[in-house]
Amino acid sequence: MNRRDSIKALGLTAISTSVLIDACKPSETKTGTSTPEETTKEAGREHWEIERDKELHSETFFTSHEMATITVLADIIIPKDDVSGSASEAKVPEFIEFIVKDIPEHKIPMRGGLKWLDLQCLNRYQKPFVEASAKEQIAMIDEIAYPQKAKPEMKPGVTFFNRMRNLTASGFYTSKIGVKDIGYAGNAPNQWQGVPDEVLKQYGMQDVKI
Amino acid sequence: MSEFQIKKSPTVYDAIVVGSGAGGGMAAYVLANAGQKVLMLEAGQYFDPKLDAHQLKWPWESPRRGAGTVRPFGDFDASYGGWELDGEPYTKKDKTEFEWFRSRMLGGRTNHWGRISLRMGPHDFKCKDGLTDDWPITYDDLKPFYDKVDRMIGIYGTVEGLENEPDGIFMKPPKPRLNELFIKKGAEKAGVKVITGRGAVLTESIKGNNDRAPCFYCGQCGRSCKVYGDFSASSCLVIPAVKTGNLTVITDAMVREVITDKDGTAKGVSYVNRRDLQEYQVNARLVILGASACESARILLNSKSPQHPAGLANSSGVVGKYLHDSTGASVSGFLPQLMDRKRYNEDGVGSVHIYSPWWLDNKKLNFPRGYHIEYGGGMGMPSYGFGSGVPVMNGMVPDRNGKMKDAGGYGASLKDDYRRFYGTGVGMAGRGTAIARADNYCEIDPDVVDKYGIPVLRFHYKWAQEEINQAKHMQETFLSIMKEMGAVVTSKIQGRETNYGLEAPGKIIHEVGTIRMGDDPKKSALNKYCQAHDCKNLFVVDAAPFVQQGDKNATWTILALSMRTAEYILAQKKKQNI
Numbered sequence: 120m121n122r123r124d125s126i127k128a129l130g131l132t133a134i135s136t137s138v139l140i141d142a143c144k145p146s147e148t149k150t151g152t153s154t155p156e157e158t159t160k161e162a163g164r165e166h167w168e169i170e171r172d173k174e175l176h177s178e179t180f181f182t183s184h185e186m187a188t189i190t191v192l193a194d195i196i197i198p199k200d201d202v203s204g205s206a207s208e209a210k211v212p213e214f215i216e217f218i219v220k221d222i223p224e225h226k227i228p229m230r231g232g233l234k235w236l237d238l239q240c241l242n243r244y245q246k247p248f249v250e251a252s253a254k255e256q257i258a259m260i261d262e263i264a265y266p267q268k269a270k271p272e273m274k275p276g277v278t279f280f281n282r283m284r285n286l287t288a289s290g291f292y293t294s295k296i297g298v299k300d301i302g303y304a305g306n307a308p309n310q311w312q313g314v315p316d317e318v319l320k321q322y323g324m325q326d327v328k329i
Numbered sequence: 330m331s332e333f334q335i336k337k338s339p340t341v342y343d344a345i346v347v348g349s350g351a352g353g354g355m356a357a358y359v360l361a362n363a364g365q366k367v368l369m370l371e372a373g374q375y376f377d378p379k380l381d382a383h384q385l386k387w388p389w390e391s392p393r394r395g396a397g398t399v400r401p402f403g404d405f406d407a408s409y410g411g412w413e414l415d416g417e418p419y420t421k422k423d424k425t426e427f428e429w430f431r432s433r434m435l436g437g438r439t440n441h442w443g444r445i446s447l448r449m450g451p452h453d454f455k456c457k458d459g460l461t462d463d464w465p466i467t468y469d470d471l472k473p474f475y476d477k478v479d480r481m482i483g484i485y486g487t488v489e490g491l492e493n494e495p496d497g498i499f500m501k502p503p504k505p506r507l508n509e510l511f512i513k514k515g516a517e518k519a520g521v522k523v524i525t526g527r528g529a530v531l532t533e534s535i536k537g538n539n540d541r542a543p544c545f546y547c548g549q550c551g552r553s554c555k556v557y558g559d560f561s562a563s564s565c566l567v568i569p570a571v572k573t574g575n576l577t578v579i580t581d582a583m584v585r586e587v588i589t590d591k592d593g594t595a596k597g598v599s600y601v602n603r604r605d606l607q608e609y610q611v612n613a614r615l616v617i618l619g620a621s622a623c624e625s626a627r628i629l630l631n632s633k634s635p636q637h638p639a640g641l642a643n644s645s646g647v648v649g650k651y652l653h654d655s656t657g658a659s660v661s662g663f664l665p666q667l668m669d670r671k672r673y674n675e676d677g678v679g680s681v682h683i684y685s686p687w688w689l690d691n692k693k694l695n696f697p698r699g700y701h702i703e704y705g706g707g708m709g710m711p712s713y714g715f716g717s718g719v720p721v722m723n724g725m726v727p728d729r730n731g732k733m734k735d736a737g738g739y740g741a742s743l744k745d746d747y748r749r750f751y752g753t754g755v756g757m758a759g760r761g762t763a764i765a766r767a768d769n770y771c772e773i774d775p776d777v778v779d780k781y782g783i784p785v786l787r788f789h790y791k792w793a794q795e796e797i798n799q800a801k802h803m804q805e806t807f808l809s810i811m812k813e814m815g816a817v818v819t820s821k822i823q824g825r826e827t828n829y830g831l832e833a834p835g836k837i838i839h840e841v842g843t844i845r846m847g848d849d850p851k852k853s854a855l856n857k858y859c860q861a862h863d864c865k866n867l868f869v870v871d872a873a874p875f876v877q878q879g880d881k882n883a884t885w886t887i888l889a890l891s892m893r894t895a896e897y898i899l900a901q902k903k904k905q906n907i
Contacts, residue, residue, distance in 0.1 A: 214394065267736055329509070
């Protein structure tokens with residue numbers, strides 16, 4: 120079978136990334152072999168996986184106050200800039216709500232960390248983090264965002280912020296906005312021809328042969 | 330009448346094959362194509378990469394963004410299964426850390442493996458150091474079958490002429506990625522040989538094969554391939570074998586035991602259906618086990634009868650013994666030279682583009698045999714965990730203005746750093762020869778059954794000093810390569826307290842050796858055709874017959890051995906010996 124045939128095998132007549140990707144979406148996969156009661160099931164998933172996802176989606180973990188705090192924090196970590204939108208525009212808070220249910224080890228450190236942050240702000244500014252001014256919020260974050268220079272008493276905050284920062288990056292760069300921002304250029308049928316010449320030249324690798 | 334009854338099928342097949350992975354798939358393929366009526370039992374559910382692969386999905390199509398919560402290798406990985414299966418425990422004793430990966434699906438673990446396809450070499454079959462038992466066959470015995478597997482399934486690589494790294498019949502290899510050129514340069518300075526990888530991915534079409542299309546370079550072999558561009562037992566063996574009309578596949582069939590006649594020969598297999606929990610018995614003129622090294626051993630040990638009191642094919646007592654998995658250790662970091670690199674699609678193939686075959690002479694080393702090195706890194710698709718190293722790395726190298734800054738941060742400057750560091754990652758992992766030892770074994774746990782009432786396996790495994798020394802050598806080599814290529818190491822520096830990062834046995838998923846071949850029935854369970862010494866119509870075709878692995882990944886040898894066994898079966902049938 121040649122490549123053109125392979126594209127035909129996927130039910131297509133021309134190489135088009137978006138079309139091919141659509142063709143690979145489970146909802147459009149016509150198996151023709153599935154039994155009637157299975158026609159609604161997602162291809163390539165075990166029954167228990169689908170049930171588990173449904174259950175997680177039906178639960179709510181964070182309170183609205185916690186979600187508001189997560190949203191402010193996420194946008195401090197990844198704000199809008201010239202290239203792309205903010206974490207909240209990429210629905211990072213919604214991702215964090217899901218992932219703590221999916222990976223329950225996140226639950227207590229996130230809930231406790233948010234509480235720790237609020238208490239710090241109550242002591243400093245007599246209000247919770249979300250109600251503090253932007254300047255106050257940043258002053259607080261500056262004390263927990265740099266692990267190596269943070270004061271020892273800020274350690275719980277540093278640990279929390281590390282987790283919050285990583286979850287924000289995970290959520291952002293796996294969104295449409297984030298993938299475009301980072302410039303990932305793959306996930307599409309192509310002919311890999313090796314490193315482009317100008318890149319080889321840039322790094323002086325023209326003569327390296329495997 | 331009691332509802333509890335065993336459903337017995339009146340059909341007598343020519344052969345029953347247990348398991349649909351590389352070994353079972355190949356045996357069924359050869360036999361079905363030769364006109365034999367074959368029944369295959371697979372413990373897991375049906376899986377066809379064409380329909381079920383998560384290939385070309387984007388990270389946002391997974392609510393967990395590809396995290397490994399429900400699938401150990403990520404949400405898009407093809408495997409139904411993992412290190413733990415609900416209701417199917419295994420146990421360990423004497424502080425053993427063995428981990429057992431099971432895929433319950435048509436094609437088994439071949440749906441999601443790395444497609445790294447290395448032949449074992451002449452010295453892997455007949456060792457030069459006298460430390461381990463020789464195989465009852467030589468490389469030359471197996472070479473014609475490796476050749477046939479290459480032609481039939483397809484493999485890329487380059488002819489190198491290395492003594493113990495035999496060349497195959499290769500398709501053109503994929504070109505190296507940028508970080509792989511850095512690796513090549515750095516490794517050479519460190520005295521480590523780097524050659525083109527060898528992978529079971531179609532970089533060219535196979536003449537006359539209209540079912541499989543060449544690779545379109547998405548780099549996602551682990552998700553399995555919708556156009557069958559790589560090797561999976563499901564797409565390349567079982568599904569084509571079904572099309573002959575001679576192979577019947579029953580999925581969700583969890584085998585309990587092989588049933589033997591009064592004269593001790595195998596007459597069939599009993600299994601429980603995972604869906605309806607009913608008991609079944611099916612009969613055949615011969616039984617072929619390809620359930621995986623440990624699962625096949627489990628079936629034999631559970632198949633006790635007056636004729637086979639220690640379990641079937643186990644009069645020697647070796648079944649379960651000599652379990653060994655490849656050693657593994659790794660190092661990772663990043664290449665500061667690649668910061669702010671130009672973006673382009675470098676997905677390439679989903680197997681390795683380059684690797685280092687074992688390159689040293691053991692005379693000056695404190696461990697036997699050796700290891701090969703697999704390399705990774707580059708501009709991959711973001712998934713859960715993306716960027717977690719950036720708030721550490723940004724304190725290790727100067728910023729855009731040439732100044733050092735504090736690690737961590739937030740906001741516009743951190744967002745810039747995520748972009749700057751993207752695609753700079755580089756990593757390497759060793760896969761080495763572990764020595765087959767009788768005292769590393771799996772056995773039946775006398776106290777524990779799974780949810781089907783089948784007695785489970787209990788593992789006993791200890792790494793020896795030789796393997797720990799090998800891991801230490803890996804670490805030193807990797808750090809030296811990283812240094813020579815100008816990389817910054819970010820993974821933990823492993824020392825004696827962690828056995829130099831030596832992974833727990835089982836973790837590399839190359840476990841072999843539990844039903845070993847040999848010429849002496851007192852010291853081995855199978856003869857040189859993988860036929861049981863004690864039971865002439867019983868064969869084993871997975872990695873269990875391996876006497877001693879090399880540092881080579883097991884799949885290509887499983888395929889060649891299974892093909893050889895199946896052809897032997899056909900020849901013996903012709904002579905009416907079985």
